[in-house]
């Protein structure tokens with residue numbers, strides 16, 4: 404299981420592959436030490452689901468651990484509404500939907516399917532606007548794209564692979580002040 408990729412890391416890898424390495428270094432640390440305000444409020448939103456303090460109706464599953472052997476990923480889904488066969492990922496804000504966020508939802512979908520759940524719809528729920536954003540189910544082409552991305556993730560070596568440092572991203576990165584690749588200051592401090 405230790406070779407499995409955390410679904411939550413897929414979006415971070417697109418943002419910056421080096422951030423995955425830093426995450427593995429600092430994951431044991433107090434999260435106040437490195438997490439910025441947006442990430443902390445996002446964590447709080449998920450904690451409410453993880454602690455099952457959100458309103459869930461009978462038949463809803465919240466904070467369900469999931470796994471997919473075919474993709475080699477593990478994670479926790481936010482909400483599955485069994486009566487509507489609907490898988491939902493909650494986000495505080497969705498001003499822009501990033502490819503990595505879509506990969507996360509696709510990965511959760513494939514986990515649920517492999518585990519035997521019926522999923523006919525997938526969606527993001529934007530907490531700040533109380534709106535649902537439905538996505539089409541991933542096609543075979545989408546699945547191939549996700550598998551290719553996961554393969555790229557697996558082959559990444561932080562000590563060997565080069566990447567272009569983007570100061571605009573660094574300024575919004577939670578590891579900015581601890582990263583040896585930049586001298587930027589984090590906008591959140």
Ligand code: SF4
Pocket residue numbers: 418419420421422425568569572573574576577578579580582583584585
């Ligand atoms: S500070 Fe910049 S280079 Fe370092 S992990 Fe973050 S985005 Fe990547």
